[in-house]
Structure formats: C-alpha cells, structure tokens
C-alpha cells in the first residue's frame with residue numbers, strides 16, 4: 403500500500419496534466435513500514451529523456467540533492483511517479499526494461515487528452531524486479 407495526502411496527489415496529477423503530451427516524472431520521499439509506504443514529500447523532476455513523449459528520466463541532480471538530505475533526516479526514497487500520455491496506468495515494456503532498485507513504488511498516471519483519468523501503484527519486487535500492483539490510500543491533510 404502507498405499512502406498519500408490529497409494535496410500530494412493533486413500535485414502529482416497536475417504535474418501529469420501540465421506535462422501532457424509529454425511524460426512527467428518525479429520522486430517520492432517518505433517512510434517505509436514493512437511493505438507499506440508513507441509519502442512525506444513529492445518532488446517534481448524535469449524529464450531528461452531524449453524523447454519525453456514516451457520515456458522519462460529523472461534529473462540526476464534532483465536525486466543527488468535529495469539523497470544527501472534524506473540521510474540527514476532519516477527519510478527514504480520510497481517511489482517514483484511518471485505519466486503515460488494516452489497510455490494506460492500499467493508499466494510499459496520500456497518501464498519493465500528500465501526498472502531499477504527493488505522496493506520502490508511506481509505510481510503511474512494515465513493522462514487522456516490532457517486529463518488525468520487513472521492512477522495505479524506498482525511495487526517493484528525482487529527477485530527479477532517484477533511489478534506487482536499495490537493499493538493507493540488517499541488521506542486528508
């Protein structure tokens with residue numbers, strides 16, 4: 403399960419809609435308790451992919467800056483989010499090929515004609531880094 407506040411979810415969905423027809427992407431920082439993930443911060447990233455319409459690549463500088471602060475504040479990188487312009491909310495072949503780091507939740511937003519229509523969360527599990535869908539819980543702030 404991944405737990406987000408409705409403000410955090412709004413931030414992600416509006417990023418996905420603004421980036422349309424390109425993919426948006428960002429990092430989720432928070433805490434992990436067993437298999438559950440509690441998001442504390444949503445960090446939008448520039449999409450550094452060469453073809454952002456069907457790929458995403460997190461800005462390495464964002465990751466680098468966050469790593470240092472997360473260590474100081476005992477927070478973890480718990481997930482990554484990105485959007486699929488007119489592409490569904492399931493991991494694409496590209497996502498499966500490029501999946502890295504187990505235990506991260508991948509939040510995928512399906513954006514149709516500029517509107518976010520579906521969001522699904524997928525947990526990347528070892529071995530073999532397979533995706534398994536996990537539930538999303540939205541709490542009020």
Ligand SMILES: [Zn+2]
Pocket residue numbers: 484485486493494497
């Ligand atoms: Zn994708």
